[in-house]
Amino acid sequence: MTYLIIGLLTLVSCTEYDEIAMWNKNTDMGSRLAALEELCSQMNTNINSLQQIVEALQGNDYVTGVAPVVENGQTVGYTITFTKSGPVTIYHGSDGESGSTPLIGVKQDTDGLYYWTLDGEWLLNDRGEKVIAHGLEGKSAYELAVEKGYQGTLEEWLASLNGEDGGKGEAGDDGDNGKSAYELAVEKGYQGTLDEWLASLKGNTGTDGKSAYELAVENGYQGTLEEWLASLNGSTGADGKSAYELAVENGYQGTLDEWLASLKGNAGDKGDDGITPRLEIRADGYWYISYDEGLTWTQLGQATGDAGQNGDSMFSDIDVSNPDYLILTLAGSGEQIKLPYYRDKFDLLFVSGSDRLREMALYCGVGASAEVTYELTNPLNATIAVECISHSNYQVAVDKSASKITVTAPADPAAVGATVEVLVFASDDERTLMRKLVIKQVKYIPYTATEQLYITSADFPGDPYFWGKDCEFLTDLSTYDAATGEGRWAYVGTVTDVEPSAFNSEQAIRSIVLPEGITYIGHNAFNNSALESITLPESLVEIDQYAFSKCNLTEITLPANLETLGSSAFDYEGTSRVSPLTKVVFEGNKLETIQLNTFQYCKNLQEIVLPDGLKTIEYNAFERCSALTRIEIPNSVTAIGNSAFIYCTSLVEAIIGDGVTEIGKQAFGECTALKTVVIGRGIQSIGDMAFNTRSSRDQMGLVSVTILFDDIDSGTFPELASSSRGVFPKPGGWDPVSYKIYVPAGTGATYRANWSDYSSLIVEM
Incomplete structure (x- = not known):
């Protein structure tokens, strides 16, 4: 290690106390100075800690124990003890900016010795000499x-x-x-x-x-x-x-x-045997530094201006998992200090198969328990106490006779953290060891199937069904009960995606409950599968195209946060099978478009309530939904695409909201059972055969068409596409006509003049 640099900006965050928040809230200069003085004291403490660690490294010292520093129930740092040196306390804190705080560090010179630096430059005494950061060999x-x-x-x-x-x-x-x-x-x-x-x-x-x-x-x-x-x-x-x-x-x-x-030493006279810089903040609002234990002071930058937020901690990482070294990683430079453990006495290690670990991950689900076995190496045959500390809602018990530690998670899912730590201490009264258990919350994806489903496809063993953030599936904790058909996949982390084609053509699956956190279901995810039931999470944002095409769902509830429903998502085109989907529920209003073919050929769909907030219904979106009897288009919709509801042969009533300005060609074509149509005030154009059949062989059953447009003075009037068949069945042709077109009072003459083909059918309300 040739270079170590620690900024005092990192020391600002060495406690959990938010000094910077205090500065922002308190404009009283006296309170600010008091806070700065406290900050200054903490920085001086941390400079000492850095100096002692350098001395331990130079002096071939050994670590004998690592114990947490706990404030308000939280671990804010660690105290490290050595065989020869005194204990050292180091703190960690939150990231942020530090303001105008002096940058103190240490650097190894060509003579192999460490010297103090200030803002990256050598710290010099009044004689122009570099200031050594650790003691030299004491003189007699x-x-x-x-x-x-x-x-x-x-x-x-x-x-x-x-x-x-x-x-x-x-x-x-x-x-x-x-x-x-x-x-x-x-x-x-x-x-x-x-x-x-x-x-x-x-x-x-x-x-x-x-x-x-x-x-x-x-x-x-x-x-x-x-x-x-x-x-x-x-x-x-x-x-x-x-x-x-x-x-x-x-x-x-x-x-x-x-x-x-x-008698060797430098009692009282530190001289060249390791000077420790000292900082203070005076009433004039400036930092001062002393190189001679406070006899003289040098002014640095201003300290009482607007302060920044907490900086990085002095040490960005404290690794206790290495069996031979305590590894301290310095913030900023990333340099590592490796302090060897003292080996001559006892040790505590966690058992994981053939491995013996100082730090171990343990998996535990909501309300469940997990066990870990530990081993004590005790060459001196001393009496060793083993205790555990949990800063969470997890319960921890130690069975010393069986050398086991049991961790139990809370039954309330809201009280279970994704990752928590349990600190394990072993002590023989002379020396205390600290070990760490990292408890990871196990989550499950339940499913039912006619056989066990593994998390990767047999055809593509390396491709998971799911993808996520820090997500790991646990094969050993996944289960399946052949008697009930119930299974579940265990995992840690967060699942965010169902992968494209994940369960494509999977004939064993019957149901699945997707966990919160999933935002995306990929294209063809359950296409052509035997899926009958699915529970979608509130977190879901997008369902891609063909995701549930040709599967056996009977009902589907689309959650409130859904924004995208891909084309052909529930399409069931084919003659050999008929879609069993009967009901679709939209829980929210974030979906703006029902894309082309989304519910095409859902011939058993009887009930669907379109969400407020929907703007567009695209081409063939509900083609051949032949069991649908009523549809109401919300006022938020502005356009209904061509053939959107074509061949909905059981449709009796269509209520079209005031926001719709355009109804496409054959939008409700071939809906021969349609009797009642209401078209809102915003209509501007209606496409050819929108409410008609293409052949007189198929007759429309219209009874009443109500047009609510009444803005006669606007200078625009709804246009009807002109063709031999007409938007509605025309009187005087091959189609028997018995329906009426109802228009607002006082507008009849205008309607008759603009819709001359239907003048005999127009009646004012």
Whole structure:
């Protein structure tokens, strides 16, 4: 890894709190500054986290545990623990823009060391030197003393650590003044409090740069930091014990050489041993950065202007599934930090066949349960506790005796998430492991058939019947009961399409319930199949051409969101079989066109109510629907195409709405049973033989034709196509005529003048 870059714009989103929303809602400058100060604190915390991770990487440290950080019931980050380094907390948040926030990062130079960057450029101190981002190997206390001007040998310096008679002395120096190390630090110019000075002794060190106190604890020291600090002060002259002897008395178990080595570090003086930049926002509304623990500050850009939204998280991905590494992916650059797991102790792995996994997918349907077996590797034979946390409505139970975890989904479908996570923790009191179960909601497509239907066709084993977003069908969870003929296909994700020709000519299928999420049924999807019943989802938008042509549906309900009904969608042309479709229901008004041949040859269709919102009925749309007795065209329709209802031989009544301006040629031709026709006010033209037969051998049974057009003063008048047969049966020809044409009161003369062929039939209402 040669380059790491983390923008503070990414750090803005490291919590679930929406600082940016707060800025937009609160115009009070004091509240805004308070929010910025909180943001600044969080960014400083995350800079420390990045520094510690770099140090762990450089120092060959190992991950011992990963635990979630939970706020308000949500996992907002993780705390990572190491064998040598302190714990590191990292956060994740939502995507967005960050506004004018300084861009802090780290980059590896040619010397192999990592240095801080600011807005992509090296961060330089007041001497023009790059600022190192991790600790170098700590120097011994003797080396530090020499750097400060000590001129004696190591032996002389060691002897000087013994306190002489008199008052309390500084660690390693004569106790003439009896002052504490803190007092001496103040005399040297330190301006912080005692607590701040004590905290500074811990340092933020790197590979070998832990404070002397931390190293003493690792070597067995059991006292507090304050007790250890006191032990460094020379005792009174009567005691005359060295700091090492006092450390032994307080529990230190190493040799003198080990203790001397433990004095390595950069307590209080970070210098070149890993400086951590610090940010703050001042009352003038600008960012300031310090490279020397706050002694001096440099002004950066403005901070209190209009803020942006939350940025990307510092880490775009935290992968705990790799058996050997915890993998952290940095947002923006995509660089990965691989931190090795500590292997010498126990582990928890999920069992999946012959595989052993740290992260595993589990499939669970609504109200159902799913089990997973786990294995514990426990070379030290320690007592290990296993617990689970679910941030959802799923219930989780652990059976430690059987090494099983059972997950149960809610019975309410609305409470079931498409994908949820269950965190599994194992702990031996020294170390805690976190593993993750990803629970995916299993959905089903029910069907009935005379035999089991597989999700791919036998003829095309690679082509699924369905297609969708992140959709995966689960063969192992799909079922079929031969006794009842009931089956179901199991899947996860979202099904959006029934593929073209999916069930074309499928003679085993009898019924199917399509799930919500499907928006499209492809052409020929159920063409020539034995399908008798189907439930369509509310999400359906388009039914393509021939989708249900020549199948055995008896009824169909078309959902409210349907916008497109393809040509010949229910066409049943043929002589060997007759369409059993008797009823069509439109639930919505988004469909604008009934395309050509859509219901052609549906000879048993008796009931259909066309939807409001329909605009066009195309050519042959209802040709030979010979069982249809009544049709009402809604006012929204403007055009009825040629032969739209031709040969509807049982049609008795046709009510045509006021919006229709054009009725095509033979639109209701050959409808010999038609007795009553009402044509609305908007009519402008009527095509040849629209309400007639092509031959006098077939007689129309008209009783009354009512024309509601009354806008005589508009300058236009409905035109009738002229031919020997006529729009309606003509009087005086071969056709017996006994019907009347009723027109609005006061318009009779105009109608007679324009429709002279029918003047003898026109009667004012």
